[in-house]
Amino acid sequence: MTQRPDSDILIVGGGLAGLPLALACAQGGLTVTVVDVLDPATATDAKFDGRVSAIAFASCRMFDRLGVTKHLQGQMQPINDIMVSDGRVREGASPFFLHFDHKEIGDEPLGHLIENRHTRIALQKAVADEPRIRLIAPESVAHIDYGSQVTATLGNGDKVTARLCFAADGRGSRTRQAAGIKTVGWDYGQTGIVCTVEHELPHEGVAQEYFLPGGPFAILPMVGNRSSLVWTEKTADAKAILALDDDAFAEEMRVRFGDYLGECAPTGPRWSYPLTLQLARDYVRPRL
Structure with missing residues (x-):
């Protein structure tokens, strides 16, 4: 008999795509485990990423619903x-x-420009406020089995199980590569x-x-x-x-x-x- 999985959702990658997804899933009543290879402090260091991102008006409304905007006060520049x-x-x-x-x-702006590091800080704070999300970082995913449930073996040997896995680990996604998904x-x-x-x-x-x-x-x-x-x-x-x-x-x-x-x-x-x-x-x- 298959044991109940640790979480409903496993998200590999805790960046600008993975964390909003985790918050949305959690607010929908699902339990989520996020595994990210980067230390959260490294990902939010001023020297790590010099870019800003344009967050469109609809996405700003999503951030508000996800509890992210309250952590971005003073960091959002209207466009x-x-x-x-x-x-x-x-x-x-x-x-x-x-x-x-x-x-x-x-009357509303077209969107807001936010430094990526401030967005990451706000997302991490929102995730910390959400009891349905477990963040494991820094840690890698060594292998994933997709059977009756998702079983991920972490770099430290621990196993994480879930019903569904999302690959949010970036352009060079090892999760995508391991699944044999090609790119163009x-x-x-x-x-x-x-x-x-x-x-x-x-x-x-x-x-x-x-x-x-x-x-x-x-x-x-x-x-x-x-x-x-x-x-x-x-x-x-x-x-x-x-x-x-x-x-x-x-x-x-x-x-x-x-x-x-x-x-x-x-x-x-x-x-x-x-x-x-x-x-x-x-x-x-x-x-x-």
């Missing part, structure tokens, strides 16, 4: 407008642009350079995106007189830009950034992320 244009380096943006105005759909995708040959920029004038909650020859140059408003810069270039050019000293990097940034926010300067570390596309060929398997 009031989005301006999109093309341009040339040192020639400025085109006078022709697309304007997405939140007033066209109502390609490398764009571009790299996104990410850093924070401090500027003299307020951004008024306006996100800017310029389509330059090397790739998109996005200026995303953050809390205060700060913006997150996502600067895309061909990978070889991005490597050369990342190798510049601080003064030269700032000068290259300014000729693209412009002066609409007054004096500006990059601050803090720089990150880089290769731009690729990857899609799973299958999304569902028995008990996965």
Whole structure:
């Protein structure tokens, strides 16, 4: 006779996808075990991830229902407008642009921009408030059997059982690979350079995106007189830009950034992320 599983749901991966899923399942009355390879303190360290994420209006409402928003007070920057244009380096943006105005759909912003580390902190706090969720981290999953129930063997030898497993362990998901699910995708040959920029004038909650020859140059408003810069270039050019000293990097940034926010300067570390596309060929398997 099969023993009752430890949890209804096993989620492999406790990041920006796994934890909201865990909260939603728990609020639906299910018990959840989340296993993540990263130490929660590492995942929320300022040096771990320099990106911000745009949380759309509907997703913000979901965060509110899941008990996440209350842990994000003071960290959510409303997106009031989005301006999109093309341009040339040192020639400025085109006078022709697309304007997405939140007033066209109502009084609410289009969404909010939140630093990923603050979102992770808020999710971890919400998970800690939910008695139906058990978080095991840092710990790996060595093997999973899918039979009459899911049986996961952890890296330390412990076993976790559940009725259903979700793979939320990222682009290089070992859970997906072990299940034999193939992917399709390609490398764009571009790299996104990410850093924070401090500027003299307020951004008024306006996100800017310029389509330059090397790739998109996005200026995303953050809390205060700060913006997150996502600067895309061909990978070889991005490597050369990342190798510049601080003064030269700032000068290259300014000729693209412009002066609409007054004096500006990059601050803090720089990150880089290769731009690729990857899609799973299958999304569902028995008990996965």
